[in-house]
Amino acid sequence: MKKMKQLLSSDLIKPLFKEFNIGLEKESQRITPTGDLASTDHPKKIGSRDSHPYIQTDFSETQMEFITPVFDSSEETLRFLGALHDVALRSLEEEERLWPLSMPPVLPKDDCDIVIAKLSDQGDVNYRRYLAKVYGKRKQMVSGIHYNFEFSNDLLEALFREQKEETSFEAFRTACYLKASRHYLRYRWLVTYLFGASPYAEEGYFFKEPANEPVRSFRNSHFGYTNRPEINVSYESIESYVADINGLVDKGDLIEAKEFYSAVRLRGTKDIDELLTKGVSYIELRNIDLNPYAEYGITMETLNFLHVFMMTMLWLDETDTPADELLKTGTILNEQVSLENPLEQTKNKEEGLWLLKEMQEMAAKLNVSVDYQEVIEASRQALESPENTLAAKMVLDSRTNQELGIELGNEYREQAFSKPYQLSGYRHMELSTQILMFDALQKGVKVEVLDENDQFLQLSYQGKSEYVKNANMTSKDSYIVPLLMENKTVTKKVLAKAGFRVPAGKEFSTMEKAEQAYDLFANKGFVVKPKSTNYGLGISIFKEGASFEDYQQALRIAFKEDTDLLVEEFISGTEYRFFVLDGQTKAIMLRVPANVVGDGKSSITELVAEKNKDSLRGTHHRSPLELIQLGEIEQLMLKEQGLTVASIPIQDEVVYLRENSNVSTGGDSIDVTDEMDETYKRIAEEAVCAIGAKICGIDLIIPDKNLPSQKSDKTYGIIEANFNPAMHMHIYPFKGTSRRLTTDVLHLLFPTLID
């Protein structure tokens, strides 16, 4: 490991050194709106803790633990953590919040009121009972972040090829992690200095407060969640590490290996003994306090610092100082720094400056990105000016520690509820996909975003994987069915053959042929439309027939949009969207054109502004409803009614601002599932079955939704079948009951999923 700096800065290896993998675990206490520890159980809405991959409980029933998957970037990890927070906060009952501090909120006087996590595995419960006995329940209530770090495998392989000391790749990889771990244990005091964020303890943590002065980090000091001082483990070699831990367990000093609460744990195998053969494949840093000012407990800047810090731990030359001595020094320095007053300069400033200089040199050699350089520079300034540290910020905050916790906890909860249909971190994805991801995360279905721009997910549950695009395109439908639905002519042929009523009509590809067919349509209501466009463009509707000239004009308009057009009979009635999934009508929606309802006082401009305040309304399809516009089209529509934007409609008068009922132009979505006569549901279901679709939005024209009908009656008409039907408008309708279609999709994909 002698020429490490040289190797790492070589042209071939340098780019690989910047690649890494990261996974986070983050604990938080559930609290009441007034900052007391919650007395409720783990939220029922969240899938079973026995198998939930992301949301668990740690020591106590109130201590939620969020676990991200492993990603190759800090951004990815942080936004997944954000999504988990959205899911958790919206799943909490009785308006609970998450306590944003590492040190617990005011704890109940009686130990019995601190409830050990109600896990179903008796071994897990017993382990926690043991911890309560040995460390006391109160110490176990401290929360923090565990940062799991892995160098890129390509880096380690490239280094292995270049070095001479080790003969096995596993041994070499282990040696790298041991080196980084020793350095980390030695220099971790800097992390405590910069990011320590537990200056105070609330009532109930200490029986007797140790000092009146604030500190940098109670949690990282011996007052925190640490082993007894006699628990020493060597990081000299993997053999000594494993032997020491096993020895402590044998002696009864530890009940099992996981009770070893070092700031760094060597990881990669299920069983500690396997480390001897398979080697270390990543390390777990455990000394990161929760940052209360960060919505999810940690910032991008901190993550970037930790990454470049870990790089430095591998980069630095090793001295001849024995490993045990390094560790001892590290522990002493960390304890010192932890208990310093956050507003005072640290005693280790000089070493810190040296370390940061090393980091800066490395950064320059490796040509790392600007955000990394900035975070190193900011750390240097914080070393000079302690008021820039996180602990100092908390001490200088005008609020008391408790006020801070309560206020920020409330703020983060409000943010999670401000747009409850969106998912933090994934807000630019399609709304239905965001909601599907939310449901999956909530129920404990694993989510991997394979392509964000393409809305492409991989979902896994109980070892079974499914791919989903646009939240409704799955393996459950066959390839040919959406292609069939995409083609209006084919859809109509298939439905007509199966005995359903579809608008009678003809398809034309030349003006001449279409003109010849005029008298087939001339005397009844009909529609001229381009064959394959979908957005209402080029459509002419003649409710009671048309002159030949008007017919020709309509043909010309439609041919502008497509090379083929359809002339179809006009079926009168109201159009409803039936969402049919797995043979069942799950939701029925009526779409109403953009409109306002008068109050006898407000102008149309004011009524629109008022209606647009609804948090469900937004822009660009990232909200379930769109903002109502008052543009040219709307003003023209008003003019035709003898109105202007300044007109004041009388009480309860409905003023329509659009002809078309699309939600995308400000229309209202109204759920009418329960009001629709059951017979139409059967018709929709049978029609979707005839098409062969598992998931389908099928549009029916119905003259009276209260009058029963049947397939052969033909009082209804089927207008269209959609293979990519919007789901969000059913889930967050303007009016009526929400239909959680995304959950239905999950059940379709994973029939064993528990609600």
Add this chain to the structure above:
Amino acid sequence: MKKMKQLLSSDLIKPLFKEFNIGLEKESQRITPTGDLASTDHPKKIGSRDSHPYIQTDFSETQMEFITPVFDSSEETLRFLGALHDVALRSLEEEERLWPLSMPPVLPKDDCDIVIAKLSDQGDVNYRRYLAKVYGKRKQMVSGIHYNFEFSNDLLEALFREQKEETSFEAFRTACYLKASRHYLRYRWLVTYLFGASPYAEEGYFFKEPANEPVRSFRNSHFGYTNRPEINVSYESIESYVADINGLVDKGDLIEAKEFYSAVRLRGTKDIDELLTKGVSYIELRNIDLNPYAEYGITMETLNFLHVFMMTMLWLDETDTPADELLKTGTILNEQVSLENPLEQTKNKEEGLWLLKEMQEMAAKLNVSVDYQEVIEASRQALESPENTLAAKMVLDSRTNQELGIELGNEYREQAFSKPYQLSGYRHMELSTQILMFDALQKGVKVEVLDENDQFLQLSYQGKSEYVKNANMTSKDSYIVPLLMENKTVTKKVLAKAGFRVPAGKEFSTMEKAEQAYDLFANKGFVVKPKSTNYGLGISIFKEGASFEDYQQALRIAFKEDTDLLVEEFISGTEYRFFVLDGQTKAIMLRVPANVVGDGKSSITELVAEKNKDSLRGTHHRSPLELIQLGEIEQLMLKEQGLTVASIPIQDEVVYLRENSNVSTGGDSIDVTDEMDETYKRIAEEAVCAIGAKICGIDLIIPDKNLPSQKSDKTYGIIEANFNPAMHMHIYPFKGTSRRLTTDVLHLLFPTLID
């Protein structure tokens, strides 16, 4: 039925009157190249006669019968008939042809050499033995066209609502068909006059030739395939029609109802007695001779005439003449006209002119299209000038009747083979779809074109229906799989997770991020490409790394094509397309850039012209290969090699005209399925399985196709997986074995299909 003309010309009914349904049956004798009756069995390549919906045998083993489905237009029917001819002609063995005349070719002297169709149903065989006994085998060798005609149901329903005479719709519909039938029988002589096309009989038909002079139609005279004169059936009412036929069967004059060979048969039910309750739903005209000048035995003009003639038969007012007398007159007139000399005017000219005037008047009132008006006018002229009739044309032909039959039979066979990859009538559809349709028709799978422009078919076999688009998109693939393949990033992720080698790389959506990653790629071969374009646009290849400036330039080029780009390692080797279907590698193709091979004499221009003569080369993807161009790009490529189009390459020198190997730019397709090491087939199959596709074209880069490999070896690389892989290039390769992938698709859809 009194006010029929008035009703039919009313605004509401008029357009419906022009709508109709039609189906054709056409018989043809198989002959040898020299015009003798074929002695072979029904072709083995054609699916079993027991269940074939389209290609059967009539009386003799040599007499093929083509049956079209029912269509609502003559064009559709005729092109389907054309497709059946392509299938039949290309399925014949020993260079057989189809005899294009109604009257049989020279027949063998010995009755035993006229072989009754070898059907598996003994009843069918016995019926033919009975016919041979009663009529003689020779009369049964006459061929013709049966024209099945149905008025549109909308028309009949509309008329029924307006009329007062009948109380049941079925009775009314039957009355309409009876009226049309009576008129047809009365006036059918005009059809014989215009389209009679059997002026001569070849040797072996008559024991003694009745006259030396040619006639209009032996087939439609008593010399043709008619019942004995005593077989009379009334068309007065459906009751009398059924009673008469049943009486003849009871008396033993007919063996069963289908032996009644009237020019019009009332149809619609399986059993004749059911006509009494269910009514007539269509009629079958049986007196149409084969037109030898028409490739498929009948022209569009004749079909248009028959249609407008049938309309007239309903349109004409009925007189008080009793039905039996009408029929008797009709039979006498038809016999007269049949035996007239084709070059002489008919004795019925005056009646014919009156009838055509009625037709013209009707056409004008109904505003029918120009082609109909033209065909009526042409008929009028033919009535004035008998040399315009079909029989006269045959008589005036410089060839003997036998020469005519042989020459035209040969000509039609040559046309069927000129572009054997295309299917008559459907040549503008995608090539793979045409080939799939061919295979389906050949094997007896029902084919319905649901949308031509969309290449959308419905195939049915043994009662099971399947939809197919682009010949390879079926219900066997799931919806999500092609979406997965469409996304290069997702495909790579899925394949990499499953342990396959894919080019390592990164996706970028900003110039900045892409630039930052430069040193990851700088020192090895890499490719910069837009994420989702497919035609080679915007791709830069650096086989041995690139400078930062070149890298930036490549990024800019790729970003012009897409908002996202991929930078990937370059894998060296040759690219092969593996076509994997249902887990098996069915074909492997090497694509070679457009090239010519020198002969030491010809210039490049001449070599290209020569190579382009290959009938497999064409334009616009309607041939398996494209014509080689000598445009700007090709000339530039020549220039870079120090050549011009006038250069004369030496013997066996290969001159490449393109860099890219696409077949669409004149490249060659070479089948290498049998030469590829088996291990790569396994890799391709496993990769397609990992993706989950049933039909997939997967592209592998292979350094040496003869050296074995395995999944984990990673000597190969998987570049892309295609969900809509071209099939025609494997079926008609430039070089190597043809792989009939369309047949594989049929077997995938219908596992019980017999080859």
